[in-house]
Amino acid sequence: MPELPEVETVVRGLRLHLPGRRIVELRLGKTDFMDDPVAIGERVPGSLIRAVRRHGKFLVLELEADGAARGELLLVIHLGMTGQLTVVAADTEVKPHTHVFFMLDDRRELRFCDPRRFGRMLVATPADGEKILGPLGADPLEVSETDFRRLITSRRARIKALLLDQTVFRGMGNIYTDESLWRAKIHPARLGANLKPGEIKKLHRAMRAILKEAIRLGGSSISDYVGANGEPGEFQIRHRAYDREGKKCFRCGAKIRRMIVAGRSSYFCPKCQRAPRVL
DNA sequence: CGTTGAACCTGTTTGC
């Protein structure tokens, strides 16, 4: 669920509460989504939260550890499909599947809830964190049109697969990929290398505009996504392709179709987004 | 290289 706009929304929400707070205690439930739960239990308690940032779909809490493990430490978190990070008062009722409680020094808690446990959590030194964050590709909001073109035309994969590949662009997911392709009128199965210059320019613009608009509306809430304050997003009402199989295309009225591309459900307008004989 | 399918796990929706 959480793609770039959702993670960005969560990060902005966390920034309202976390920087300057100390994590006084940690409580763990199920930990099979953690690389090394023992390390988290040992190194996180007592640390000071310096900053919160996003890298693709990863959230990064910059910590200053005290005691023995003194020094800069990164808490790296991925929300997977159903992960939620919220800051609540310590006496707030606990939702099922809440697996981590970070008790703060202001009687509040940062809670991680993830029913499917596809999320990920680990602590690392800045150097080790680089091993996870380093391989990620260009930020879709920062990438220039020139770099965008180069990244897309230098590979022989379908445009849908390229946009979803986190080592090419960090942060794009199934919803915003389909929405961007719909706006740019490009069929998801087209080969990136075969896109015409005009199409690439339109796609670059569409992607950036859609991500910005989605961030403005707090992301898309399909079933369980919420921001750090527990509020759902509103971008789902603006979806033009995603999850609209059989419904009318907002542009031409044709029925939106669904097909599997790059292993994922892909929604597109068969009339606006034509599949050429040679993809 | 790139694609496909399965696996990871739980909950919800859909179909017979």
Next chain:
DNA sequence: TGCAAACAGGTTCAAC
């Protein structure tokens, strides 16, 4: 109504 299948924002790995 009830049960089983299909499906879900993501990533990773094996096999071709």
